[in-house]
Amino acid sequence: MDRQTDNDVSDVSNLLYRHPELYEVVYDGANHAVARLAETILHDHLGRQPESLLDIGCGTGRDLEYLAKHITDVVGVDHQQAMIDYARRRRPEIEFRVEDMRTLRLGRTFEAITCFGYALANVHANRDIDKVMATYAAHSHPGTVLILEMIDPLRTDKLPRGFHIDIPDLRADAIAEYRHHPAQQLLERQRTWRRAQGLVHDHVNYRLLYPKELEYYLDNHHFEILGAYELPEKLNAASAFVAARYRGEQP
Numbered sequence: 001m002d003r004q005t006d007n008d009v010s011d012v013s014n015l016l017y018r019h020p021e022l023y024e025v026v027y028d029g030a031n032h033a034v035a036r037l038a039e040t041i042l043h044d045h046l047g048r049q050p051e052s053l054l055d056i057g058c059g060t061g062r063d064l065e066y067l068a069k070h071i072t073d074v075v076g077v078d079h080q081q082a083m084i085d086y087a088r089r090r091r092p093e094i095e096f097r098v099e100d101m102r103t104l105r106l107g108r109t110f111e112a113i114t115c116f117g118y119a120l121a122n123v124h125a126n127r128d129i130d131k132v133m134a135t136y137a138a139h140s141h142p143g144t145v146l147i148l149e150m151i152d153p154l155r156t157d158k159l160p161r162g163f164h165i166d167i168p169d170l171r172a173d174a175i176a177e178y179r180h181h182p183a184q185q186l187l188e189r190q191r192t193w194r195r196a197q198g199l200v201h202d203h204v205n206y207r208l209l210y211p212k213e214l215e216y217y218l219d220n221h222h223f224e225i226l227g228a229y230e231l232p233e234k235l236n237a238a239s240a241f242v243a244a245r246y247r248g249e250q251p
């Protein structure tokens with residue numbers, strides 16, 4: 001059953017989204033591991049780096065900043081104003097927009113599209129996933145390479161459970177607990193931060209997509225899967241990176 005779970009900020013009470021400056025402290029990016037893997041995947045499938053790239057659910061824009069070293073035409077979109085405000089302050093040379101990935105229409109295409117950090121998993125209902133696929137297609141031309149960082153539903157036990165912040169203004173530790181809601185294919189994360197000032201609770205639901213399901217959604221929107229990739233050395237061990245190519249609408 002396709003339960004209508006709305007994807008909006010009210011569904012995510014995430015301390016790090018309210019304080020984007022902390023996001024990059026907690027997720028230190030492991031020396032740009034995700035962006036470097038993306039460069040490898042793009043090079044493998046395009047034979048060079050793309051000339052244009054759209055990062056959907058870009059958050060603070062850190063991956064985009066790294067990718068922009070070799071790609072001149074980059075755009076980042078995220079539906080959270082606080083994330084985009086921070087991204088614009090930190091990375092003023094990059095174009096960032098506040099947009100919902102279900103409805104985004106920039107009226108142009110890109111050679112590469114990325115969606116990292118489980119951004120797609122924030123979209124829960126089947127019909128909304130279809131809308132996001134339509135967004136990917138609307139910004140693609142034949143040959144565009146799409147890279148998605150997905151939660152591997154068979155490796156959710158590898159999702160991080162301990163989190164740590166240690167900066168001059170704040171020391172905090174968090175423990176995360178995950179709970180499956182199989183009927184909705186949602187994985188709920190409850191995270192509790194301990195700080196000197198007391199506890200703060202985080203909450204997020206992730207939609208899990210099994211590989212054949214993802215293939216079906218992508219195929220319906222004219223993408224063919226090129227391959228699945230993992231980060232080296234088991235970083236983000238629950239992540240599966242899926243690359244797909246837009247083949248265009250056949251007449």
Ligand SMILES: C[S@@+](CC[C@H](N)C(=O)[O-])C[C@H]1O[C@@H](n2cnc3c(N)ncnc32)[C@H](O)[C@@H]1O
Pocket residue numbers: 007027056057058059060061063077078079080083099100101102115116117118119120122123
């Ligand atoms: C965990 S963060 C990942 C950010 C960044 N891609 C990274 O890997 O560091 C997920 C991002 O997806 C964004 N997001 C969730 N739902 C969205 C939607 N419907 N449209 C656009 N962005 C969305 C959130 O605001 C958040 O910044």
